[in-house]
Every structure is written in C-alpha cells, then in structure tokens.
Amino acid sequence: MFWQQVINGLTLGGVYALVAIGYTLVYGVLGMINFAHGSIYTLGAYLAFTGVVMLHLPFPLAFLFALIVTAVAGIVVERVGYFPLRNASVDTQVICIFGLSIVLDNTIMLIWGSPARAFPMDLFPTNFEVMGLVVSPVQIIIIAFAIVTMGLLYLLVFRTKPGLAMRAVALNPEAANLMGINIGRLRLETFVLSAALAASAGSLIGVYYKIISYNVGLNIVIKAFVVSILGGIGNIGGAMVGGLVLGQVEALGAAYVSTGYKDAFAYIVMILVLMLRPNGILGVYTREKV
Amino acid sequence: MQVEQTAFPGLLRFQSKRSRNTVMGFLALALVFPLVIRGDYPVHIANFVLYNMILAVSLDILAGFLGEISFGHAGFIAIGAYTTAILMTRVLPDVWYGFWVALPIGGVLAALAGVVVGFPALRISGQYFFMVTMGFGEIIRFVLLNASGVTNGAMGITAIPTPSIGSFVFTERWHFYYLFLAILLLTLIPIVFLRRSYIGRAWIAIREDPVAAEAMGIRLTTYKVAAFAISAFFAGIGGGLLGIYLNFLHPSNFLATESILILTMVLLGGSGLIYGALLGAAIMTGLGEVLRPLGDTRMLFIGAMMMLLMILRPRGILGK
Numbered sequence: 001m002f003w004q005q006v007i008n009g010l011t012l013g014g015v016y017a018l019v020a021i022g023y024t025l026v027y028g029v030l031g032m033i034n035f036a037h038g039s040i041y042t043l044g045a046y047l048a049f050t051g052v053v054m055l056h057l058p059f060p061l062a063f064l065f066a067l068i069v070t071a072v073a074g075i076v077v078e079r080v081g082y083f084p085l086r087n088a089s090v091d092t093q094v095i096c097i098f099g100l101s102i103v104l105d106n107t108i109m110l111i112w113g114s115p116a117r118a119f120p121m122d123l124f125p126t127n128f129e130v131m132g133l134v135v136s137p138v139q140i141i142i143i144a145f146a147i148v149t150m151g152l153l154y155l156l157v158f159r160t161k162p163g164l165a166m167r168a169v170a171l172n173p174e175a176a177n178l179m180g181i182n183i184g185r186l187r188l189e190t191f192v193l194s195a196a197l198a199a200s201a202g203s204l205i206g207v208y209y210k211i212i213s214y215n216v217g218l219n220i221v222i223k224a225f226v227v228s229i230l231g232g233i234g235n236i237g238g239a240m241v242g243g244l245v246l247g248q249v250e251a252l253g254a255a256y257v258s259t260g261y262k263d264a265f266a267y268i269v270m271i272l273v274l275m276l277r278p279n280g281i282l283g284v285y286t287r288e289k290v
Numbered sequence: 291m292q293v294e295q296t297a298f299p300g301l302l303r304f305q306s307k308r309s310r311n312t313v314m315g316f317l318a319l320a321l322v323f324p325l326v327i328r329g330d331y332p333v334h335i336a337n338f339v340l341y342n343m344i345l346a347v348s349l350d351i352l353a354g355f356l357g358e359i360s361f362g363h364a365g366f367i368a369i370g371a372y373t374t375a376i377l378m379t380r381v382l383p384d385v386w387y388g389f390w391v392a393l394p395i396g397g398v399l400a401a402l403a404g405v406v407v408g409f410p411a412l413r414i415s416g417q418y419f420f421m422v423t424m425g426f427g428e429i430i431r432f433v434l435l436n437a438s439g440v441t442n443g444a445m446g447i448t449a450i451p452t453p454s455i456g457s458f459v460f461t462e463r464w465h466f467y468y469l470f471l472a473i474l475l476l477t478l479i480p481i482v483f484l485r486r487s488y489i490g491r492a493w494i495a496i497r498e499d500p501v502a503a504e505a506m507g508i509r510l511t512t513y514k515v516a517a518f519a520i521s522a523f524f525a526g527i528g529g530g531l532l533g534i535y536l537n538f539l540h541p542s543n544f545l546a547t548e549s550i551l552i553l554t555m556v557l558l559g560g561s562g563l564i565y566g567a568l569l570g571a572a573i574m575t576g577l578g579e580v581l582r583p584l585g586d587t588r589m590l591f592i593g594a595m596m597m598l599l600m601i602l603r604p605r606g607i608l609g610k
Contacts, residue, residue, distance in 0.1 A: 110586065
C-alpha cells in the first residue's frame with residue numbers, strides 16, 4: 001500500500017515538476033505570474049485527445065501534435081496577453097492574464113464541449129506487477145519523460161548560450177539588454193518553451209487519468225506555484241525536488257488522510273512553506289524574498 | 291503628513307454642492323426604483339447589483355485603500371453566508387429574529403478569518419500574497435465541501451428561511467430590494483466614515499509608501515490587520531444575504547472565480563474610490579445579464595473584457 005502510493009506520487013510529482021519548471025521559467029524571464037499556465041496545460045491535454053481520438057494518431061504522434069500546436073498557440077498568447085503589459089503594474093498584469101486564462105478555458109469548452117472527455121482505455125498495454133506493486137506503462141512513460149526532459153532543460157539553462165541569456169535576463173533585464181540580448185525574442189522563446197512543457201504535462205496526465213476536463217487550469221497553476229516556492233522561485237533544480245515532494249504529499253495524503261482534501265494539501269503545503277521556509281526547502285537565495 | 295487627531299470628521303460633509311446633489315440624486319433613484327420599474331425580473335437584477343455592490347465596496351478597503359489585491363474574498367463571503375444559513379436553519383429556525391441575530395455573527399466570524407489572513411499578509415507581497423489569499427478561499431471551499439456534518443457538503447444547504455420583522459415576512463423581490471439597499475447603506479456609511487478618518491488616511495499612507503508611513507508612527511500591523519477584519523466583516527454580511535435570497539447555498543457559489551469577478555468590479559470602476567466599486571458592480575452584474583442569452587460563451591466575453599480593460603484603462607473607468 002505505502003510503496004504503491006509512493007509510485008503514484010512519483011508519477012504525479014514528475015508531471016508537477018514539468019508544469020512548475022515552465023511556470024518558474026516564465027516568472028524568471030518575463031517577471032510575470034503566469035496564471036494562464038494551467039489553461040495552456042489543459043489545451044495540451046485536449047490537443048492530445050484530438051490527436052488520438054479524432055485524428056486516430058498513435059499516441060507518440062498525438063503527443064508531438066499537442067506540443068507543436070500548443071507552442072504555436074503560445075506565440076499568440078504571449079503577443080496578445082503578456083507583451084502589451086510588460087511595463088504595467090503587477091495588479092494590472094495579474095488581472096489581464098487571469099482574463100486571458102478565462103478566455104482560453106472557455107474557448108476550449110466551446111471547441112470540445114463542457115462534459116469531461118475520455119481517452120480510450122486500450123491506448124496502452126495493461127498494467128503489470130513488479131514485486132507486488134501494480135505499475136502501469138503510462139507511469140513508466142511519465143517518469144522517464146520527466147527525468148529526460150528535466151535533464152535536457154538543465155543542460156539548456158546551464159550549458160548553452162540561450163540558457164545563459166535566460167539567466168542573465170532573470171537576474172537583471174536592463175543590463176542583459178545592454179549586453180545585446182534581444183529581450184522581446186527571449187521572452188517569446190521562453191514562453192513557448194514553457195507552453196510546450198505545460199502541454200506535455202497536460203497530455204501525459206490526460207492519458208494517465210484517461211479523463212480530461214476544461215476547468216482544471218486554476219488548480220494546476222496553484223500546484224505549479226506551490227512546487228516553485230517549495231524549491232525556491234526561479235530555481236529549476238528546486239522545482240524538480242518540489243514537484244516530487246508535492247506528488248508524494250498528495251498521493252500519501254489522499255491514501256492516509258482524506259481523498260476529499262487531496263487538492264487542499266497543496267495549499268496547506270504552500271502556507272507552511274511561506275511561514276517556515278520562505279526561500280524554499282533547499283534554502284537557496286532567491287531574487288524576490290518573501 | 292499632518293495626522294489629524296479627530297477620529298470622526300463630519301460624515302455628511304460633501305466636497306461640493308455638485309457631489310452632494312449627485313449622491314442625493316442616486317439615493318432618490320435607488321429609493322423609488324422598485325416603485326417605478328414594475329416586474330420581478332428588473333428588481334431581481336437590481337437585487338444582485340446591490341448584493342455585488344456590498345461585496346465590491348468591502349473589497350475596496352483592501353484593494354483600494356490598503357492596496358493589497360486579495361484573491362480570497364469568496365472565502366470571507368462563504369463564511370458569512372454559511373454561518374448565517376446554518377444558524378438560521380439549525381439553531382434559530384422558528385423565531386422571527388433568527389436572521390437578525392445570525393447575520394452579524396456571520397460578519398464577525400468572517401472578520402476573525404480576516405485577522406487570520408491579515409497576519410501572513412504583513413510578511414508577504416506580490417504573487418505570494420495572491421496565492422495565499424486564493425489558497426485561503428479555496429481551503430474554505432474544501433472545508434465546506436468535506437465537512438458534511440455541519441455544512442451538508444456537496445448537497446448544499448436547502449430551505450433557508452426568509453427573514454422577517456415581527457409578523458412581516460420578506461417574500462416579494464422588492465422586499466428584498468429594500469433590505470439589500472438598507473444593508474448597502476449600512477455598509478457604505480461606515481466605510482466612507484473610515485475612509486475620511488485618520489484610519490483611512492493611514493491606510494492610504496501605507497498604500498503609497500509603507501516605510502514612510504511606519505516612520506510617521508503608523509503601526510503597520512494594527513492598520514493592515516484592521517483593514518482585513520473590516521473588509522472581511524462586510525463581505526461576511528454581504529454573503530449572509532445570498533442564502534436568504536436564493537434559499538439555497540452550495541460550495542460552488544464561492545469558487546475562486548467569484549473572488550476574481552468581485553476584484554474585477556473594483557478595478558473596472560476604479561479602485562479606492564468607493565463609487566468606482568459601485569459602478570463596477572453595476573456594470574459587471576448588468577453585463578452578466580445582458581450576455582446571459584449567450585449561455586456558456588458569456589465567460590469568454592467577461593474574460594476578454596478584463597483583458598481589454600487592463601490593456602486600455604488599467605486604472606478603471608473613473609480612475610485618474
């Protein structure tokens with residue numbers, strides 16, 4: 001029972017880490033709270049659904065389709081909702097981006113309908129047993145994908161020139177601009193990368209639970225935020241650790257405390273972290289101190 | 291800044307003859323509205339306008355005066371609504387004064403929750419504050435959904451009695467209209483009062499520059515927590531009206547979206563002005579009704595309007 005929940009938590013945690021890395025990248029480079037991140041996640045899930053159910057693509061192709069279309073949508077979203085407000089106050093940005101997420105959620109609802117949609121049950125081979133634990137192939141795919149993606153992102157951010165530019169902009173946008181970094185383009189690229197990460201998480205969770213609905217976005221944003229503060233905002237390694245921690249808290253909490261409160265654990269973790277370790281569990285320095 | 295030591299400057303003092311005439315004119319219009327406009331539907335909409343006005347004005351204390359954008363107002367409203375409804379159905383079901391006892395208790399409990407949220411607000415800001423307030427609102431909703439023994443959980447509270455005064459029972463829509471209008475005035479008067487007192491000036495000072503305000507001898511803790519408590523109190527009172535009007539309460543009445551809609555009302559009209567919040571509540575409620583034939587597409591327009599507003603007029607319609 002316990003180890004079964006640990007595996008479930010690991011799966012959830014991998015997905016949360018993917019979502020949170022995108023969220024924290026946008027916060028670092030654009031300096032904006034990405035309230036629409038959850039809507040983009042939902043869009044990714046619905047596009048994967050379209051690929052599998054309507055276009056009859058095999059899952060890997062549907063997954064790629066979801067990633068590419070979401071990335072293109074990310075370009076539009078960044079130019080419409082984020083770019084015009086780059087110099088506005090935080091309150092203005094937050095309300096505008098919130099409006100944008102309402103628009104996205106409801107567009108999704110208009111296109112795909114408001115009832116929850118289900119993935120076919122026979123998309124993946126059946127579950128198998130390892131040492132008394134039931135493991136589904138989707139869980140293995142999610143965990144493997146999360147590990148590989150996180151590794152690649154780590155290399156991107158810390159070992160390449162665009163990554164250096166991202167870190168420079170996060171540290172000091174004006175100075176970075178003076179050093180010849182095209183901030184407008186970098187913001188767009190970061191946003192698109194974050195949108196693709198959200199879409200991958202959305203489609204993986206979609207095939208894991210086999211059911212998707214249009215109004216989960218806000219919940220996902222909050223989880224992304226909780227994971228980010230667990231690891232310290234703007235800290236990619238921290239987001240990975242934070243994702244795994246939140247995944248375990250939710251899986252074990254749902255199993256041993258109460259399933260009704262499953263989504264409330266994230267908030268409780270958030271309040272505890274902000275009270276006790278405002279710089280995150282890794283205790284590293286962050287730009288914006290609480 | 292010279293801090294006046296009089297706590298209660300003249301409340302009925304108007305800045306100009308014109309502003310007095312405007313206020314009196316709107317008051318007169320509001321008083322005769324249900325007598326002139328007959329029919330249940332317009333009065334029903336007007337009731338929701340008044341209800342949203344109470345909530346928007348209460349949020350204006352935080353968002354406008356203190357400059358703390360809270361995303362958890364639905365939590366305070368829910369506490370007021372559920373407390374009033376539970377007291378009326380379980381504790382005082384058969385007495386005429388049930389509502390009049392339950393409503394202030396709901397307000398006080400919401401105010402206590404306001405104090406609890408207010409303390410962390412002292413240490414955090416920016417996105418942390420948005421998320422903590424939103425988290426608070428959502429935790430309240432999870433408790434309402436899961437503590438079925440008290441709140442009836444996902445079944446919601448049904449058959450909430452209507453209020454009465456002695457043998458007079460509020461039954462018609464226009465009865466509720468005057469009840470809501472009276473409570474709106476009872477909300478507005480203390481808030482205008484507070485805004486004009488040294489307390490209101492202290493809030494504005496904190497909004498403009500917390501460090502300078504503190505250097506001037508304004509205790510940040512006291513004034514911030516007081517703002518949260520007062521804002522939450524009036525939100526709780528406003529929430530108490532929802533149950534008696536709809537006769538039904540459900541946790542989904544208090545989604546995070548509700549907090550955002552009320553915040554949008556305040557920002558739409560112009561925050562910190564009081565009349566901005568009133569205008570915003572009237573427009574948003576009216577817009578919701580006008581767009582009702584669009585059904586599910588309605589929220590799309592409201593979201594798009596929020597975006598356009600923030601891009602074109604970030605300080606609101608009446609804001610400078």
